[in-house]
Amino acid sequence: MNMVGTDCLLQVLCDFTLHTHYTGNLLVVTVATKETDGFRRFMRSARHFNYTIKVLGRGEPWKGGDYMTEPGGGQKVRLLKAGLQEIEEDKVVLFIDSYDVVFASGPKELLKKFQQTRHKVVFSAETLIWPDRHLEDKHPHFREGKRFLGSGGFIGYVPNLKEMVADWTGEDSDSDQLFFTKIYINPEKRKSINITLDNRCRMFHNLHGSLDEVVLKFEDGQVRARNVLYDTLPVVIHGNGPTKLQINYLSNYIPTVWTFETGCSVCLEDLRPLSGLKESDYPLVVIGIFIQQPTPFVSVFFETLLKLEYPKNRLKLFIYNQEQHHEVAVSSFLKDHGEEYQDVKVIGPEENMDRVASRNLGLDMCRQDKDCEYFFSMDIEVVLKNKDTLKILIEQNEPIIAPMITREGRLWTNFWGALSADGYYARSEDYVDIVQGRRVGVWNVPYLTKVYLVKASLLHEELSNNDLFSSGTLDLDMAFCHNARNKGVFMYVTNMHTFGRMLSTENYQMSHLHNDLWQIFENPKDWEERYIHENYTKIMRDKLIETPCPDVYWFPLFSDIGCDHIVQEMENFGQWSGGRNTDTRIQGGYENVPTIDIHMTQINYEKEWQKLLLDYIAPITETMYPGYYTKCISYLNFVVRYKPDEQPLLTPHHDASTFTINVALNSKEIDYEVNEQITLKPLFEDRVQVYCPLSCLFSGNVCWNRGALSFLS
Numbered sequence: 001m002n003m004v005g006t007d008c009l010l011q012v013l014c015d016f017t018l019h020t021h022y023t024g025n026l027l028v029v030t031v032a033t034k035e036t037d038g039f040r041r042f043m044r045s046a047r048h049f050n051y052t053i054k055v056l057g058r059g060e061p062w063k064g065g066d067y068m069t070e071p072g073g074g075q076k077v078r079l080l081k082a083g084l085q086e087i088e089e090d091k092v093v094l095f096i097d098s099y100d101v102v103f104a105s106g107p108k109e110l111l112k113k114f115q116q117t118r119h120k121v122v123f124s125a126e127t128l129i130w131p132d133r134h135l136e137d138k139h140p141h142f143r144e145g146k147r148f149l150g151s152g153g154f155i156g157y158v159p160n161l162k163e164m165v166a167d168w169t170g171e172d173s174d175s176d177q178l179f180f181t182k183i184y185i186n187p188e189k190r191k192s193i194n195i196t197l198d199n200r201c202r203m204f205h206n207l208h209g210s211l212d213e214v215v216l217k218f219e220d221g222q223v224r225a226r227n228v229l230y231d232t233l234p235v236v237i238h239g240n241g242p243t244k245l246q247i248n249y250l251s252n253y254i255p256t257v258w259t260f261e262t263g264c265s266v267c268l269e270d271l272r273p274l275s276g277l278k279e280s281d282y283p284l285v286v287i288g289i290f291i292q293q294p295t296p297f298v299s300v301f302f303e304t305l306l307k308l309e310y311p312k313n314r315l316k317l318f319i320y321n322q323e324q325h326h327e328v329a330v331s332s333f334l335k336d337h338g339e340e341y342q343d344v345k346v347i348g349p350e351e352n353m354d355r356v357a358s359r360n361l362g363l364d365m366c367r368q369d370k371d372c373e374y375f376f377s378m379d380i381e382v383v384l385k386n387k388d389t390l391k392i393l394i395e396q397n398e399p400i401i402a403p404m405i406t407r408e409g410r411l412w413t414n415f416w417g418a419l420s421a422d423g424y425y426a427r428s429e430d431y432v433d434i435v436q437g438r439r440v441g442v443w444n445v446p447y448l449t450k451v452y453l454v455k456a457s458l459l460h461e462e463l464s465n466n467d468l469f470s471s472g473t474l475d476l477d478m479a480f481c482h483n484a485r486n487k488g489v490f491m492y493v494t495n496m497h498t499f500g501r502m503l504s505t506e507n508y509q510m511s512h513l514h515n516d517l518w519q520i521f522e523n524p525k526d527w528e529e530r531y532i533h534e535n536y537t538k539i540m541r542d543k544l545i546e547t548p549c550p551d552v553y554w555f556p557l558f559s560d561i562g563c564d565h566i567v568q569e570m571e572n573f574g575q576w577s578g579g580r581n582t583d584t585r586i587q588g589g590y591e592n593v594p595t596i597d598i599h600m601t602q603i604n605y606e607k608e609w610q611k612l613l614l615d616y617i618a619p620i621t622e623t624m625y626p627g628y629y630t631k632c633i634s635y636l637n638f639v640v641r642y643k644p645d646e647q648p649l650l651t652p653h654h655d656a657s658t659f660t661i662n663v664a665l666n667s668k669e670i671d672y673e674v675n676e677q678i679t680l681k682p683l684f685e686d687r688v689q690v691y692c693p694l695s696c697l698f699s700g701n702v703c704w705n706r707g708a709l710s711f712l713s
Contacts, residue, residue, distance in 0.1 A: 023107035027091050029054045030098040031076045033062045037490040038099035045255050049106035056083045063172040071131040071175030081165040089158050096153040100239040102251045104224050110235045113202045114155050120194035121156030123149045124204030138185040145199030149184045151177040152238045153204045164193050201227045205234035208241035221261040223253040248444040264441030272397040279311040283373035288362035291321040291380040294508050296519045297526050298326045302333040309387045316343040318365050320358040324349045356476050359469040367459040375454045381503040382451045393453040400491040402452035403499035408525045415493040416447035442494045449477040462487040513572040514565040520608045531562035557695035563665045570598050570639045579647050593653045600637040609637045617661050663695040
């Protein structure tokens with residue numbers, strides 16, 4: 001009975017020892033010679049859990065190597081050895097890296113797990129041995145778990161840590177991991193210092209070599225990284241070695257950065273508010289505009305640029321145009337609005353500058369301007385629909401940030417959620433949810449393109465290299481992002497607002513006067529906004545259809561620009577028919593009611609017109625003629641020209657059609673005068689007048705009299 005009682009007493013004493021270390025006894029020590037994006041992220045996670053942090057090496061030049069190409073890190077051991085002399089003996093010290101580390105839980109859990117090991121010093125463990133593979137056989141074996149020491153994180157009592165680093169006499173560039181490994185594989189030292197490894201990742205998880213072991217665990221408004229191999233929840237997550245992108249991905253969620261319950265919890269922190277500032281106090285921004293290929297709707301791009309809600313006297317423009325075809329649009333914009341901006345620099349096609357050089361020169365325009373605070377890069381195929389985009393990005397206060405834009409109707413965006421092993425596109429687990437708006441926030445991503453904002457301070461420090469867009473194997477945007485990642489600069493994309501979209505430049509024809517007219521297939525949304533009347537979508541809701549006589553309907557179809565471009569395209573083509581009955585363009589070669597016209601087939605617009613009929617005319621037809629459904633198969637589509645001295649009108653006639661759609665392409669009292677005494681009469685004596693932007697829909701048995709203006713049938 002005495003023996004049993006003794007056992008119970010020992011158990012109670014052991015349990016009591018486990019709880020004598022309060023979280024106040026824990027001190028987190030790290031080395032950070034420079035305050036990087038990674039360090040700021042580390043500190044944010046530490047503050048979230050109320051860790052006490054001591055930073056060593058502030059302001060010192062880093063001489064410990066880069067870890068990616070060769071061993072290093074000896075400078076950390078030197079700094080730790082000196083720093084331990086100033087720390088109380090009763091402290092428990094957690095020594096970890098900071099640039100690539102986040103906390104997933106707090107000090108209480110960490111201390112509990114440490115004390116449960118019954119050791120004085122516990123190192124993180126790794127799957128892979130580094131840097132000396134020849135030492136593999138000297139590592140102790142475990143029944144379960146990882147065998148090899150990782151120096152990026154360890155925890156221990158101050159006296160034991162002092163003993164461990166007492167013999168350090170190495171150089172700053174020597175390997176800290178090799179130094180600690182040799183201590184660990186020495187049985188006498190391992191026993192004397194009482195070292196073990198966290199081999200089942202209960203406290204530390206090093207991602208290198210074990211990415212497949214980690215999944216995100218969302219539960220009760222919290223986010224943890226779960227090790228599925230050992231079913232553990234590590235407290236410290238370390239993106240060691242070549243796993244920087246993976247720690248960036250995990251830190252989009254850990255610790256509780258984004259949850260299903262709360263959404264993004266940090267997106268409104270550390271903002272730079274612009275509201276209330278005088279226009280003269282707004283940050284100076286250089287906007288780089290890059291036209292590198294034939295692109296539709298270039299004039300619309302500049303119209304959108306004008307609408308940006310930002311003081312134009314705080315904007316400078318750098319415009320690079322490689323396409324002669326777009327010179328007219330650029331020149332027209334600068335002629336009308338160039339003087340509204342503080343400064344404008346243009347690189348035209350005549351200068352024959354390559355794309356890489358133009359990008360570097362654009363950044364340099366901001367870099368060399370002492371007042372420039374941001375560089376806003378925009379490719380010409382970007383369609384920004386949010387007038388506050390620039391202000392939103394500046395207020396978010398990130399080093400590099402992009403507004404998320406998508407290709408209409410597709411999952412194609414201006415960011416990548418992950419990279420493949422060879423540095424190209426890979427889809428992250430959350431990519432689709434972000435693109436489709438099921439997860440909303442500000443996301444650390446490895447790649448941005450098309451449109452992004454860069455802090456000018458980076459151009460003087462981390463990104464001071466004048467050749468950021470060059471690479472032997474990567475395209476210019478991939479090269480830029482690669483250089484940013486290598487300098488530890490974080491890049492973000494935000495989908496907290498709807499910003500716009502990007503155009504498809506595939507199959508863009510340049511053989512017409514107004515090539516954008518042919519974009520109804522490739523860029524249907526942009527085509528609609530440009531060419532369809534603004535009231536078209538309100539036709540049914542607001543009852544905008546007029547009925548001048550039975551079975552005849554008026555409604556708006558084309559915008560003024562749409563009408564103008566169709567007329568100008570036909571005039572540019574210029575091959576008007578002679579208005580005779582003989583017509584080799586149609587089947588049978590004979591036209592009963594000839595007009596002076598150009599067929600859609602002559603300008604290769606037949607497919608586009610067919611789609612317009614299906615998308616915009618068929619819905620109206622099926623509504624106004626209930627029970628009638630149409631595939632809009634039409635073999636004769638044309639633009640007619642009427643002139644008083646050429647062909648002023650047609651005699652009344654029936655169209656050989658189930659229904660006819662006529663669109664007036666001219667404006668009343670602008671392009672022609674109207675005899676207001678012409679009135680509507682029933683059926684065969686009808687004379688129905690329509691004016692731009694109206695179109696007229698009627699059944700084929702209605703008699704149609706046209707004259708003295710351009711019509712599209």
